[in-house]
Amino acid sequence: MKTNLHFDCLSGISGDMTLGALIDLGVSPELIRTGLASLEIPDLELRVDEVKKCGFRATYIRVEHPEQKAHRHLHHIEAMIDKADGISDGAKTLARRIFLCIGEAEAKVHGCSLQKVHFHEVGAVDSIADIVGTAIAIDALKIDSVTSSTIPTGTGAITIDHGRVAVPAPATAEILTGVPIAYSEIESELTTPTGAAIIKTLASSFGPAPAMTPHRVGYGAGTRDIDGQANVLRVTLGERQDSEASLGAVESDHVTLLETNIDDATAEQLADVSQRLMHAGALDVWQTPCVMKKGRLATVLSVICGGSKAATMQSILFQNTSTIGIRRQILQRTKLSRRAVEVETEHGPARGKLVTLPDGTERFSLEDDEAKRLASASGKSTALIQSEATQQWNRQQSK
Template sequence: MNINLHFDCLSGISGDMTLGALIDLGVDPDLIRTGLASLNVADLKLHVDDVKKCGFRATHIRVEHPEQKAHRHLHHIEAMIDAADAISDGAKTLARRIFQCIGEAEAKVHGCDLRKVHFHEVGAVDSIADIVGVAIAIDALGIDSVTSSAIPTGTGSITIDHGRVAVPAPATVEILTGVPLAYCEIESELTTPTGAAIIKTLASSFGPAPAMTPHRVGYGAGTRDLPGQANVLRVTMGQLPEAASDPGQIETDRVTLLETNIDDATAEQLADVTERLMRAGALDVWQTPCVMKKGRLASVVSVLCGGSKAATMQSILFQHTSTIGIRRQILERAKLARQAVEIETAYGPAQGKVVTLPDGEKRFSLEDDEAKRLSRSSGKSTAEMQREAVLAWSQQQPE
């Protein structure tokens, strides 16, 4: 049986929302309290309450402790965790990984050595309690994998120890590099550095919920009330089907699709713009014949790219075609996990990629440029080179 947790972060994610959702899933609050007490923070209390957000019940977490002004370094927090005798080794390891994630982001944002990073807001006792509490809860649940929706960060600005900054805060956006973000116009900090580090550390993939049989659902409440939606984090615990027992084999991301209709370009001109788009970083470019108004024959030029490349692709289309309008869509994409490999062939080393299918089977393909290179040196066709490379790869696999 493979148990997965899926985080639905419609209203963002924070440490207290995560801990509340995990307790709502069934983790004993007293287990968390016992672990937190062993951190030896004086008068630390964990309050667990049922609340309603926009009419929906959820678990709200509040950490009570005397006010503290101290700014901690990473090694101070790690020492607290290591000395806690009521926390399992697995939970300690996870808590340290989450704090390491935050520390590396803070070090980059502030341009300093990791050992010299001051944990300001995240070094506060309530954030330490949230992170350590989440680590204890995850360890107690004994889950096998974690997936998550795309992450909304909110908009606007907030005030932190370093002054007023745009949302998401600098550390949050640094932590979330490589993580798909969800569009959101709500003027509030929906995702905190603590929440970002928790989900970045836990989740193996981001996107729609995987196919699974739900067992339990937990809801963790944020403190603020949001306009038009419940400020809650939903975490679903369920069993993955056997064929999807490793969700890391199927990765998800978000891409941009640009499309425009061209009715006055030659094939050579379209080939030129395709080459320019690919050189600039497009994931793929293709053309589809179409019939426009008044019976005009045309081609739909489609460009698939990462969101950060969309403006560049758009500029190339406007500059090197006659288009006066470009359609844009944001798409969720599922793709097989892949790995670049080098194999030995009868004609020398060659580069290819290996993808892992949902059932765990692996498949190799030779890169097209490599097939052409080997074809030129061997005198054989590219198709023959592909077949020989697949055979060479299969023979080089361990039994």
């Protein structure tokens, strides 16, 4: 059995909610205080209180310190972490990864280099304490994996150092690229840049909780009160079922499926729009014959893409087909871990793909374009080229 920590982010996620939930789960506040003290931030104090949100008990974290107006760069924060002798190496590494996630987002949003990024709100003492404290807590739990629900960001607008911006704030929006977002009508900043960076760094997949046996549950409270909803973050620590724990090489993500029925296009037109979709970044495109409501033969044109590409795919479908309606679904996908490799064949080097199976074994396959290229140059069939490349890869690995 492997331990898993699952985040339920119904009301979003922030740094103080995360740290509060982990302490509520059972991590010692004194362990956190000892680590934070070694950062040598003058007069920093971590307050841990029990509060109620919509009638539910939760742990509320408050970081108290004299007011500071310093805008730190990433290297300042990393140096502060590196010299802290009360923090384990594992916690230091995790804290640096979280800050790097924020720094890369801020650099892109402001159009500057990573070295020149000023950490404003996130560089404040309370945010540093939340991130480092979370890293200490996660390292202390010695968990094998982290999963999370989809992330609500809220709606409306907030005021930051750079003025008034829409929710999610620019840095939060950039951090959450590639992370499934949950719909929310709550006019508030539910997810902060700190919370977004923590969950993106920690979680290996997003969606419903995996099959697991819960052992402990913790609740961290947010600062605001939300009408009709407890503003808390729930974390559940437990053991994943064997069927889940064995999937070490299986990754999980979310994709968007777009589909439309077309009954007046030629095969050439459908082939053309399929190529346009693939060139624009679709993960896959396929056609399925169907019979429509008036008995006419038609084709279901299906497209799978990442969420950020959905609008582009939709535009291509509307502009290059006669469709007037497109169905859209968000699907959870599991996939095997894979990486690009190169194999030396008798016809020269060629690109291939190495896939890791759930039991840890690996499977090699030559890229189709490479097989066609080598087949054309050698006069052999693509099937023979594929077989020879696989045999050669296996020989290389056995040396």
